[in-house]
Amino acid sequence: MTERMKAVQTALDTFLLREYHKTAAEASPNELHMALSRAMMNVISADWRTSRAAHAAARHTFYLSAEFLVGRAIFNNLLCLGMTQEVEELLRAQGASLEELESVEDAALGNGGLGRLAACYLDSAATLSLPLDGYGIRYRYGLFKQQIEQGFQKEQPDDWTHWGDPWSVRCDEEAVEVAFGRHTVRAVPYDMPVIGYGTHNIGTLRLWQAEPLIPFDFMRFNDQDYDGAVEAKNRAEDISRVLYPNDSSDEGKILRLEQEYFFSSASLQDMVRAYKRVHGTDFLQFAALHAVQLNDTHPVLAIPELIRLLKNEGLSFDDAFEIARAVFCYTNHTVMPEALETWPKDLLERAVPGMYAIIEQIDARLHRELTDRGVPADRISRMSITRGDAAHMADLAVYAGRFVNGVARLHTEILKSSVLADWYAVYPERFQNKTNGITQRRWLALANPELSALLTRLLGSERWLTDLSALRELLSFENDQGVLREFISIKKTRHQAFAAWLRRVHGIEVDPDTVFDVQIKRIHEYKRQLLGILAILELYFEIKSGELSDFAPTTFFFAGKSAPGYLRAKGIIKLIGAVSDLIAADPAVAGKIRVVFVPNYNVTAAQQIIAAADVSEQISTAGTEASGTGNMKLMANGAVTLGTLDGANVEIVEEAGLEANYIFGAHVEEIHDRAADYDPNALYQSDSRIRRVLDALVDGTLDDGGTGYFQELYDSILKGASWHNPDQYYLLLDFGRYLDAKLTVNRDTCDEIAFARKGWRNICTCGKFSSDRAIAEYASDIWKIESTAR
Incomplete structure (x- = not known):
C-alpha cells in the first residue's frame, strides 16, 4: 500500500470511529461517503493551498454563475486523482465497496445546461492548470426534487446537505455583509475544491450562504413573540434557500433580485478585499490582474456593484467605469429577447437602493459615446440601457464589458444579426463565439x-x-x-x-x-x-x-x-x-x-x-x-x-x-x-x-x-x-x-x-x-490568462 493510501486508510478509520463509532463494513452509505470524502480532503489539502496561492499571484479569472450543477463529487474526484481502483481495493478489504456510494445524493445547485456548463468549465480549467475559480450561491435546497404523482409534477425540497457536506469548507473569517433595501445580511463563503485531472492544480468554487447579522432576537422571544424572534433569520436565509424562487409576484421578483445582487456583491467584495491586501488602495492594477466572466445576465449587477465599491475607495465614476469595462465579459445563453432579464426601476430600487442610479450614470455615458460616434438617434434609443424605466441587463453587460460571446456558431450569428444587432453594428470587435463543451x-x-x-x-x-x-x-x-x-x-x-x-x-x-x-x-x-x-x-x-x-x-x-x-x-x-x-x-x-x-x-x-x-x-x-x-x-x-x-x-x-x-x-x-x-x-x-x-x-x-x-x-x-x-x-x-x-x-x-x-x-x-477546448479558447481569446502549472 502506498503512503498516500495509508494516509487515506488512517483518516477514514479515524473519522468513522470518532463520528459514528463504526467500521467501514458497519457504516451506512452516507456515513461511508462522509468519512471517505473527508479522508480525500486530507489528501488534496497541500495542493489546494498551493494552487490558491498560484492563482492569487497570476492574472486571475472569476466565473460568476447563479448555477453550478456539480452533481455527486466523490466518483469524479477519485477519477481525477487516479485513485478509484486503490480506494475500491481498500474498501473491499474492509468489507465495504464504492458501489454503496451510488445512493448518495447529488448537489443540485443548478437547473440544467447553464449550471452544468459552469461545472464542466471549472473542471477543464483545473485540468489545464488555469487560474480560474468560481463564485455562486450555496442554495439550501437547490432546485427541487421532482416526483410524478398520477402524471403530475410535484416539487419537494432537495435537502442535499442533510447528511453533511464533506466537500465544502466554511470560511467564517472571510464573510462579508451585503446591504439591501429592507435588511442587511451576512454572506458566508463555503469553498469546494475543483480537482484537475492529471495535475496538482486545484481550483476553488466559492459558494455564498446568506445568514442574518443577529440570528435570534432574545428580547422578542422573551416577550413571547416567537415568530418575530426569528424573522430576521428567516428573511436572510430566504436569499440562499432555493434556486430560482417563483417570481410571478413582485415579492418573488424582489427575492430573485436579492439573490442576484447577493452573490454578485459578495464576490466583488471578496475580490476587492484580496486585492487591497497586496496593493492597498491603488487600483491601477486591478483590471490587469482580474477578469470576471458573467455567465448569463444573473450576475450582471456585479458591474454597477464594482463601480460602487471602487467609488467608495475614492475613485471617480469615470475611473471606476473604465476598470469595470476592462474586467467584465459576458456570455449570452439565449436568442429569445423575452428571456433577457429586464428589471423595472421601482423593483430594483426597492431591492437594492442606489443600483439603478449607477446604471443610469452608465447609460448617460453610453448616450454620449454613441452620439460622439455619430450613431443615429433611433439606434441610440433602442440601445438605451434604461429605456422604459427599466434596466436591460444584457445591454448593460454588452456596453460595460470587454467582450460578449455566444455559445455556438449559429447562436452567435443570430446575436449579431438579430438579438444584439444594434450593438454589433457599433462594437463588432467585442463579439466572439465560444461553442460550448463538456468534460x-x-x-x-x-x-x-x-x-x-x-x-x-x-x-x-x-x-x-x-x-x-x-x-x-x-x-x-x-x-x-x-x-x-x-x-x-x-x-x-x-x-x-x-x-x-x-x-x-x-x-x-x-x-x-x-x-x-x-x-x-x-x-x-x-x-x-x-x-x-x-x-x-x-x-x-x-x-x-x-x-x-x-x-x-x-x-x-x-x-x-x-x-x-x-x-x-x-x-x-x-x-x-x-x-x-x-x-x-x-x-x-x-x-x-x-x-x-x-x-x-x-x-x-x-x-x-x-x-x-x-x-x-x-x-x-x-x-x-x-x-x-x-x-x-x-x-x-x-x-x-x-x-x-x-x-x-x-x-x-x-x-x-x-x-x-x-x-x-x-x-x-x-x-x-x-x-x-x-x-x-x-x-x-x-x-x-x-x-x-x-x-x-x-x-x-x-x-x-x-x-x-x-x-x-x-x-x-x-x-x-x-x-x-x-x-x-x-x-x-x-x-x-x-x-x-x-x-x-x-x-x-x-x-x-x-x-x-x-x-x-x-x-x-x-x-x-470538449470543455477543455472551449475553456482554452476563453483563456487565450477573452481572459488572457496562462497556465500556472509547476
Missing part, C-alpha cells in the same frame, strides 16, 4: 467505463482524457466489424445497467432489448417535448391500426423538470404520462412501443441515460436553442442525433457528417420567411395525422385529470394566447418531417452494424465538443 472525464470516462476502456485500448493510451480530439484517430475502425460488434455489446451492457438502475431507484421496468430513444432536458416549449410526444402518439395510432407494421421495438425516454410556475410545461409532463398510460394499457401495441418519464432528472440520472442512449433527440425549433450540451454528451457516448439544425447541432453534423445523424425540419431562414403568414390551422385541416393527434388532446382519448391542461395545449397551437401567436414554436410545420425522420431512424436500427457505424463516427468526431 469527457465525467461524461465519458465516469459515465461509460466499458466504452472508455475500449477507446483506451484501441488508442493505446488514455490521452483522450485530456485531448478528446485524439479519438479522431479511431475513425480507422469504423468499418472494422469486430470493433463495431464490441461497441454494440457495450451499448447493450449500458442498456442493462440503466434498466437495473431504473428498477432499483424508481421501480420502473423497461426492456433493455429495445431501442433507447431519449429526450432529456429542461421541460420548455421551445425544446419541443410536446412535438416529441405528439409524434409518438401518432406512431401508436399507426401501429394499432396496422398502418405501421415494421416498427423496431423502442422505448422512448423523457426526463426533465418544469419550473414550478410554468403550467404549460407541467401540462406537457402530464401529457407524456397520459400517452404512456394509453400505450401501456393497449395489448395491440405490446412490445412495440413504450414511453417512460424518468423522474427527478439530475447529473447521476443523466450519466445513466446518456451512456445507454441509442438516439439523441435534439428537436428545438431552429433558431431558439443557444447551443445545448446534452447533445454533445450523447454524441460522445455513441448516440446518433435526431434533430433540427439548431444550436450546436449544426457543428455536430459538420464534425460527424450528415450520414451519421438524422436532420429534419425548417431551417432558421425558412422560419423567418414563414413567420408573417404561418397558419397552423391550415396544416391541421390538411394533414389527417396532425388532426388525429391534436384531437386526441380534447376528445376524451387522453385524460388530464380535469385540469384543462390538454385543452390549453391544444389552444396554444391552434389559437395562440395573449402573449404569443398560434403554434409559436412551429410544431405543426415540422411535424411531418419529424415523423418521417423518426421512422427512418427506427428502420436503420434494424441493421446493427450500419447503425453502430453511425454511433462510432459520432464518438470519434466529438473532440471539438
